[in-house]
Amino acid sequence: MAEDPIIIVSGLPRSGTSMMMKMLEAGGLDILTDNIRTADEDNPKGYYEFEKAKELDKDRSWLDQAKGKVVKIISALLSKIPQENSCKIIFMRRKMSEILASQKEMLIRRGEPTDTVSDEKISQNFFAHLRKVEVWLEQQPNFDILYINYNDVLKNPLANIERIRGFLGNGLDTKSMSGVVDKALYRQRK
Numbered sequence: 001m002a003e004d005p006i007i008i009v010s011g012l013p014r015s016g017t018s019m020m021m022k023m024l025e026a027g028g029l030d031i032l033t034d035n036i037r038t039a040d041e042d043n044p045k046g047y048y049e050f051e052k053a054k055e056l057d058k059d060r061s062w063l064d065q066a067k068g069k070v071v072k073i074i075s076a077l078l079s080k081i082p083q084e085n086s087c088k089i090i091f092m093r094r095k096m097s098e099i100l101a102s103q104k105e106m107l108i109r110r111g112e113p114t115d116t117v118s119d120e121k122i123s124q125n126f127f128a129h130l131r132k133v134e135v136w137l138e139q140q141p142n143f144d145i146l147y148i149n150y151n152d153v154l155k156n157p158l159a160n161i162e163r164i165r166g167f168l169g170n171g172l173d174t175k176s177m178s179g180v181v182d183k184a185l186y187r188q189r190k
Helices: 017-026 051-055 075-080 096-110 119-138 150-155 157-168 174-180
Strands: 006-011 070-072 087-093 143-149
Touching: 006 017, 006 075, 017 070, 017 087, 017 150, 017 157, 017 174, 075 119, 087 119, 087 157, 096 119, 119 143, 143 150, 143 157, 150 157, 157 174
Parallel strands: 006 070, 006 087, 087 143
Antiparallel strands: none
């Protein structure tokens, strides 16, 4: 693995990627974000997004500025990262029922329909996507992957922070990281 890999936080929408970004920032890592998407009721502590990352399939010119930093990239776009980029990926997992409930609440707040596709169908699609991405990730020689479960972070923050610190190999501020874990934001429990 290169000296300055790109550190990526990924996963399904509503899986805890924003919380992980905030934890890594609190731990002392540089975050690549543009702050265009600001905090709201769905993510009261911010989204930590970088708009160019959403265009990874069209524009990869920004990847050099991500080296040694943390950036959030949706799981569907991980395959667009060229192999010459070394990456450490923290891939967030969460109970599917909670992801779906969180998505639904977000759509309701935005006044968007929530019944166009059944939860069962969305769940099937998400599980199929995750299987495909995880198989692909394991075959990439330029990626190191650590799977972190959102639900477990809430129950055992320090144990998970130690796993993250071991994976990233730096002197993260674990006390500050644990201070980010806010159980009050755990609103969609299933």
